[in-house]
Every structure is written in C-alpha cells, then in structure tokens.
Amino acid sequence: MLLSVQLLVALIMVYLGLSCFLLHVFVVFGTELTFELPDNDKQCFYEELEKDVKFDIDFQVIAGGNYDVDSFVTDPQNNVLYNEQKKQYDSFSHTTAMKGVYKVCFSNEFSTFTDKTVYLDFRHGDEEPIIQTMTGPVALTQMESSCVSIHEILKVVADSQTWYRLREAHDRKS
Template sequence: MILRSLSFSALVLAFLTLCSAHRIEIDPGGKECFFETLQPQDRMTVTYEVGGSTGGGHLDIDFFVTEPSGDTIYTSFKEPQGTFSLAADRSGKYTYCFSNEMSSYSRKVLSFNVHGVLYVGDDEHIAPVEQEIRDLSSGLQLVKDEQAYLVVRERVHRNTAESTNSRVKWWAIVQTIILFSLCAWNVHYLKSWFEVKRVL
C-alpha cells in the first residue's frame, strides 16, 4: 500500500505544472538569457512585464526565443509585456532572452514567470483522478499568473504615483520661492517710490 502511494505521488509530481517566478534588472545595452531543457511534446509558457525603468526610459523590452538548433522561433520588439507559449517538437535547450540593447541610458526592471507541463504518455490512458490533478494544477497556475500580473501592475502604478507626487511637490516649492521673490521685489520697488531724498 505504501509503495503504491509513493508511486502515485511520483506520478502526481510529474503531472504538476512546473513554475518559477523571477524579477531581474537589465542594464542599458544589456541582455539576459535563460533556458529550459524540454523533451518532445513538453509545453512551456513565458509571461513577462516591465515593472520599472531608471533614467526616464520607456517601459519596454525586446524578447526572443531560440530552439535547440539556434534558430530564432519568436521575436517581440519594444513591448511592455507579453506571453509566449510553445509545444516542443524536439529535445534540447530552448533559450529565451530579454534584451535592453536598444536603450543607452535606462535600466529596466523586469518580472517574468516560466511555467510548463511535462508530457507523460497518452491522455486517453490517464486515470480520472490524475486528469483532475492536471486540471487543478492548470487552474492554480492561472491564478498565480494573474496574481503576479496584479503585483507588477500595482508596482508600476505606485511608482508612477510617487513620481507624480514628487514632481508636484518640487513644482509647488519652486512656485512658492518665485512668489516670495516677486513679493519682496515689489515691496522694495514700491518703497523706492516713497523714499524722501535730500537735496543738498
């Protein structure tokens, strides 16, 4: 009975969706590449979003994917966010890269998730319980992806609000300084009109 439970648990782990979430910073003119080793019919999905930029740059990034032979199978230029999915047709390392080479002064803060499903046999021979586990795992992954997306959006909106607040504060300070300077100049100018000058 214990052996059967262990083998079932191992099978369940094989069916569960593999997922990893990352947050990286890419320097101006830089590029970051990662890879996943897949077997035929394995599935992989990469979702990403630019969550911040230093130096006033745009919230965008270049993204491309290459297959084991080195051929580029997907490219996306200057997008703030994106999703790419593939079903592997050959075994090997599938490489995906995020490039900030088009920017010469702004560093990009990027959040991305990688998740996939390992192929195990024919779906017709999967037990109902195992199929339910697959469905639950897929649903859980969708919830996690949505939560990660909301976290990134909240960070972007918070950074925008803080930047706007800072600009409004400094503009108000500058206006106050200008106002007091004009008042002081007006008082001085008007006083000069009413000064009694001695005639020697």
C-alpha cells in the first residue's frame, strides 16, 4: 500500500511538472541587451516582422552624462512611428501595419564628449501556447491553474529582477 501511494505521488509530480512545462512554452521572441553608445554616434537595430505583430520596446540609459539619448522607430517605408529626444527611459508599443524590416535607433549625436550605456528590451509576438487545445476558452484543472498562476508570478519576478538590476547599475555609475 505504501509503495502504491509513493508511486501515485511520483506520477502526480511528473504530471504537474509536464503540465507546467507544456502550458508555458510560448511563441514570444525578445532581445534584451546592454550596449555602449559613443558620443556623436547613432546605433540602429533591425528586426523583420510580419503584418499585425505587436512589438514592445523598453529602454533605459544606465550610464553616461545626463543619462539621456534620442530614439526613434521607423517602419519598412521609413515612416517614423516613435521619435523622442533626450529621454532617460521610455516604453513604446506598436502593432505592425505591414510586413518588413523595422528599425530602432538610439542617437547620442548631441553629446560631444560623453558615451552612454543603454539597456534595450525588444519583444514581439503573441503569447500563444504551443498546445493547440489551449487556444480557446478551456476549463483548467486545479494543477493547470496553479501552473498558470506560478508562471504569471515568475514573469513578474523576472521583470522585477531586471528593474532592480538596472537601478543598481544606474546607481553604481552615478
């Protein structure tokens, strides 16, 4: 009897682990990077995106001068979607209207002697589960609901860790 209870507990743990893994494999692409932006310079990043894809950009200057940069985003036809001057940090979200290469640029051309360190987080795509049965409204088991809750909380923890890491890097430089 004890062996069958232990086996049952082991099977439940395996099921819970697999459920958590399969429920939270999503098709979201992202890039997080920190780069140096020399004085009197501009640096651009390019991403090819399909039509009707949502993308999000977050950036923060974590070192250098007044902690500010100029930034802009253009679509494949070179239309300006976002343009801000001397920002220390900002966020921008957009859903693409056409397929093509989108450009995200940061400029430090106004600075004559101060390099900047910039953190960039670029995410695109929808959080769609790979399991096709989970695409519509579905009744979840208690274990699946727990996995979803854990996943959401872990996303908040990861975002908080990034925020604290950036704040610590910013404070260390100032």
